[in-house]
Amino acid sequence: MSLLSFTPTLPCLLLHHQLNRSATVFSLLSSSPFSSHCLYSKPPPSLPFHNLYHIRRATTSRNSSPFSRPRFAAAAVPGGALLQDAGATVAVLAGAYVLVLVFDTLTQRKLIQQNLSRKLVHILSGLLFAVSWPIFSTSTEARYFATLVPLVNGLRLVIHGLSLATNDGLIKSVTREGKPEELLKGPLYYVLMLILCALVFWRESPIGLISLAMMCGGDGVADIMGRRFGSMKLPYNQQKSWVGSISMFISGFLISMGMLYYYSALGYFDFDWIWTMKRVALIALVATIVESLPTTETIDDNISVPLTSILAAYLSFGF
Numbered sequence: 560m561s562l563l564s565f566t567p568t569l570p571c572l573l574l575h576h577q578l579n580r581s582a583t584v585f586s587l588l589s590s591s592p593f594s595s596h597c598l599y600s601k602p603p604p605s606l607p608f609h610n611l612y613h614i615r616r617a618t619t620s621r622n623s624s625p626f627s628r629p630r631f632a633a634a635a636v637p638g639g640a641l642l643q644d645a646g647a648t649v650a651v652l653a654g655a656y657v658l659v660l661v662f663d664t665l666t667q668r669k670l671i672q673q674n675l676s677r678k679l680v681h682i683l684s685g686l687l688f689a690v691s692w693p694i695f696s697t698s699t700e701a702r703y704f705a706t707l708v709p710l711v712n713g714l715r716l717v718i719h720g721l722s723l724a725t726n727d728g729l730i731k732s733v734t735r736e737g738k739p740e741e742l743l744k745g746p747l748y749y750v751l752m753l754i755l756c757a758l759v760f761w762r763e764s765p766i767g768l769i770s771l772a773m774m775c776g777g778d779g780v781a782d783i784m785g786r787r788f789g790s791m792k793l794p795y796n797q798q799k800s801w802v803g804s805i806s807m808f809i810s811g812f813l814i815s816m817g818m819l820y821y822y823s824a825l826g827y828f829d830f831d832w833i834w835t836m837k838r839v840a841l842i843a844l845v846a847t848i849v850e851s852l853p854t855t856e857t858i859d860d861n862i863s864v865p866l867t868s869i870l871a872a873y874l875s876f877g878f
């Protein structure tokens with residue numbers, strides 16, 4: 560049974576040909592706003608975007624890699640998806656280790672300040688993690704392999720945060736004042752949010768991608784710009800500035816749109832971009848307002864910003 564009904568436009572015909580060439584397709588979430596109905600040049604109002612993720616070959620077994628993106632789909636060999644996911648996990652783990660090592664080296668050599676190093680690690684870790692998701696297979700287990708990366712790093716933060724082991728490079732790269740116990744706050748909350756987004760939303764929903772863009776990109780840029788140029792403080796929060804908040808809104812919006820475009824270009828989503836831009840702008844505004852509130856002492860930005868973004872995105876996009 561094909562669920563592909565579409566207004567024949569060139570992209571649709573090309574995709575329709577590609578999908579039919581593989582096999583019958585079915586959607587696992589046909590009842591959600593996601594749909595494997597084919598690409599409309601302009602989806603009907605009730606279908607704000609389409610998730611092509613759940614396109615499977617009717618004949619594939621549960622564990623093999625279903626059709627999604629020929630470019631990344633594991634070769635049709637037994638265990639191909641398992642091999643692909645294991646390799647991707649090792650590669651991303653290595654990437655995480657190298658990222659922290661690079662910024663530790665730059666800080667040690669006083670090529671960048673510790674605060675800037677911390678914020679760049681904050682910005683790059685989560686965004687590169689989300690960017691890496693398409694290299695995992697399209698099997699149902701792929702998200703669990705990907706989640707191993709923040710899980711291992713979370714354990715690393717706990718071990719060093721409790722001073723069960725010492726890693727000065729890690730502590731200098733991701734803490735404000737170089738105290739091990741700091742690892743158990745902002746950095747640990749950050750990694751927990753990565754786990755949440757990978758497990759719950761993965762590549763199937765824009766909600767996790769937008770949330771990570773706001774936490775990593777928006778909040779990170781707000782800090783960098785606010786510390787340097789934030790002389791005009793907010794009337795309700797003397798710790799935050801107009802420059803910081805405006806920077807968060809702009810960078811959060813742009814990075815979110817960039818992430819959605821990346822996943823759309825890989826075939827995971829098909830957005831009505833005007834509709835999407837309006838909603839991402841609203842989400843960025845809500846996240847920026849929450850981040851600007853004088854609540855950092857009670858709830859860390861690495862919790863309030865992503866959770867607010869998830870709620871706002873859920874209400875805007877649906878799951």
Ligand SMILES: Nc1ccn([C@@H]2O[C@H](COP(=O)(O)OP(=O)(O)OP(=O)(O)O)[C@@H](O)[C@H]2O)c(=O)n1
Nearest residue numbers: 735781782785786789798799800803804851860
């Ligand atoms: N909207 C914002 C956000 C941040 N900042 C600047 O960036 C600094 C750190 O911002 P904050 O959100 O507190 O970042 P944290 O992650 O909590 O701080 P740190 O990274 O040092 O833990 C603030 O003191 C302020 O100088 C700003 O001016 N305006």
Ligand SMILES: C/C(=C\CO)CCC[C@H](C)CCC[C@H](C)CCCC(C)C
Nearest residue numbers: 654655681684687688709733745746749
């Ligand atoms: C300084 C941070 C938060 C404080 O606001 C970020 C801490 C980052 C962790 C120490 C490392 C997290 C690594 C990611 C889970 C995976 C990154 C992979 C990518 C390919 C580099």
